Amino acid sequence: MNKTVVITGAAGVLCSTIVEDFALRGANVAALDINYKAVSALSEKLKDSPGKVKAYEANVLDKKSLIDAQNAITAEFGGCDILINGAGGNKPTATTEDEFFSINEKVDKTFFDLPEEGIDFVFNLNFKGAFLTSQVFAEAMAKRGCGQILNISSMNAFTPLTKIPAYSAAKAAVSNFTQWLAVYFAKSGIRVNAIAPGFFSTQQNKWLLYTQSGELTPRSEKIIRNTPMGRFGEASEILGAVYFLTDDSLSGFITGVVLPIDGGFNAYSGV
Ligand code: NAD
Numbered sequence: 001m002n003k004t005v006v007i008t009g010a011a012g013v014l015c016s017t018i019v020e021d022f023a024l025r026g027a028n029v030a031a032l033d034i035n036y037k038a039v040s041a042l043s044e045k046l047k048d049s050p051g052k053v054k055a056y057e058a059n060v061l062d063k064k065s066l067i068d069a070q071n072a073i074t075a076e077f078g079g080c081d082i083l084i085n086g087a088g089g090n091k092p093t094a095t096t097e098d099e100f101f102s103i104n105e106k107v108d109k110t111f112f113d114l115p116e117e118g119i120d121f122v123f124n125l126n127f128k129g130a131f132l133t134s135q136v137f138a139e140a141m142a143k144r145g146c147g148q149i150l151n152i153s154s155m156n157a158f159t160p161l162t163k164i165p166a167y168s169a170a171k172a173a174v175s176n177f178t179q180w181l182a183v184y185f186a187k188s189g190i191r192v193n194a195i196a197p198g199f200f201s202t203q204q205n206k207w208l209l210y211t212q213s214g215e216l217t218p219r220s221e222k223i224i225r226n227t228p229m230g231r232f233g234e235a236s237e238i239l240g241a242v243y244f245l246t247d248d249s250l251s252g253f254i255t256g257v258v259l260p261i262d263g264g265f266n267a268y269s270g271v
Contacts, residue, residue, distance in 0.1 A: 095109070
């Protein structure tokens with residue numbers, strides 16, 4: 001595969017799987033993460049892959065660090081063909097303790113207690129991070145007249161999940177931005193799509209899915225009950241969709257879609 005793939009949040013559970021897959025297919029992969037140690041370890045692990053994986057430290061909320069990474073990537077690989085906006089996630093400070101408000105029930109963290117800092121953090125990381133990174137990397141694509149952008153939205157963008165208002169709203173913004181950017185670049189040879197993973201068991205959400213002793217939490221039991229396939233996803237199960245949506249020969253007339261990968265969660269009313 002004679003392509004250069006730039007991926008942010010590359011050291012994460014889902015994104016490192018994507019990095020590995022592209023490297024196995026022989027692509028050059030620029031793996032960007034705010035956690036340089038983790039992303040360097042990933043590139044070291046993949047050093048014998050058919051494709052070259054190079055680690056870059058970059059913060060998706062710091063445009064200068066993205067521009068520095070872009071300059072280094074251009075020098076190394078000659079430009080970006082596929083951009084994957086993978087950096088994202090939720091935070092405990094943007095998460096309520098209760099699912100439904102009750103004036104009679106005493107909990108430490110209701111909607112009214114969520115600090116502005118937590119809401120800003122989650123909204124910025126997911127939405128603004130994809131926005132700024134696209135600004136930095138899509139300009140050269142637009143000049144060349146070709147390129148692919150893949151955003152990572154979430155199941156909670158379609159219908160918000162309880163407890164995580166900022167993350168749900170931020171991912172809804174990512175889906176909306178995917179459509180906006182797809183239309184904006186439709187005549188410029190750049191396709192923009194997104195995947196919407198359902199429930200995968202990863203570093204990001206393990207504190208929500210499992211108790212300290214490794215049992216399913218009551219919330220996870222509810223998730224599994226509402227996932228017709230009856231299980232969490234495996235990280236490798238997003239790869240087919242990623243490859244499909246970023247390959248012109250497979251999906252050349254598809255732009256502006258948000259593809260659920262969720263074991264049927266979004267299709268199920270629960271009855
Ligand atoms: P993860 O938590 O395992 O990894 C996130 C990575 O992003 C980490 O390596 C972290 O260092 C990096 N990062 C954090 N802030 C950054 C910043 N400012 N700049 C650059 N990098 C930064 O997450 P994941 O499970 O791999 O998720 C990848 C994407 O998929 C995220 O956008 C997430 O919201 C989305 N998603 C995940 C799930 C799931 O079940 N894991 C479900 C739906 C959507």
